[in-house]
Structure formats: C-alpha cells, structure tokens
Amino acid sequence: MSTGPNRIMDDFAKLMTDAAGAAQGVRREMEAAFNAHAERWLNSMDVVKREEFEAVREMAIKARDENDALMKRIEALEAQLAAKPKASRKTDSSAD
Structure with a gap:
C-alpha cells in the first residue's frame, strides 16, 4: 500500500486520468x-450532398460528350447532303 507523497501522487494521477477520460x-x-x-x-436548407452532386456532374459530362458527338455526325451528314445535289445536278446537266 502506498503511503505519504507516493499515495498523493498516485491519487492525483488517477484523478487526472479520470478527468481526461471525462x-x-x-x-x-x-x-x-x-x-x-x-x-x-443542412437538410432544412435543401443542400445537395456531395455524392449526389458528383453523380449529376458525371451525367452532365456524359450528356455533353454525347451532344458533341451527335453534332459532329449531323454536320457530316449535312455536308454529305449538300454535296449530293451538286453532283446530281452536274450529272443531269451533262446528259442534256
């Protein structure tokens, strides 16, 4: 059993440990x-969670990429369509 100054120090150390835990x-x-x-x-403010934001962001990027690809296809088709009548007109006029 501790006596004297050692017991006081032990009690103080236990008290500090208990205080730190508390x-x-x-x-x-x-x-x-x-x-x-x-x-x-945050829920009352209707703030979007990070995961939801990232999901929508990825969807927007994918939609933009698809839109760009479709625009290029449309431009190519329009160019082909514009070139066809000129070629057919030349063929028709040379037959006369």
Whole structure:
C-alpha cells in the first residue's frame, strides 16, 4: 500500500486520468450534438450532398460528350447532303 507523497501522487494521477477520460467523453458528446444539429440545418436548407452532386456532374459530362458527338455526325451528314445535289445536278446537266 502506498503511503505519504507516493499515495498523493498516485491519487492525483488517477484523478487526472479520470478527468481526461471525462473530457474526451464530453468532447465526443459535443461533436455528436454539433453534427446532428448541422445535419438538421443542412437538410432544412435543401443542400445537395456531395455524392449526389458528383453523380449529376458525371451525367452532365456524359450528356455533353454525347451532344458533341451527335453534332459532329449531323454536320457530316449535312455536308454529305449538300454535296449530293451538286453532283446530281452536274450529272443531269451533262446528259442534256
């Protein structure tokens, strides 16, 4: 059994350890309460979550790429269509 100054130091060390544990518990409770409050506040504001934003962003990029590819195909088809009547007109006029 500890006596004298050693016992006082042991008791003080135990007290500090218990205080540190209690402080960590309070910190965890405060963080949980803050996170819950912040989440409620963000939900009430209709803020989009990061995952949802990234999903929509990827969809927009894909749609833009598809749109660009379709525009190139349309331009190529229009160029072919514009070239055909000229060629057929030359053939028709040379037959006269």
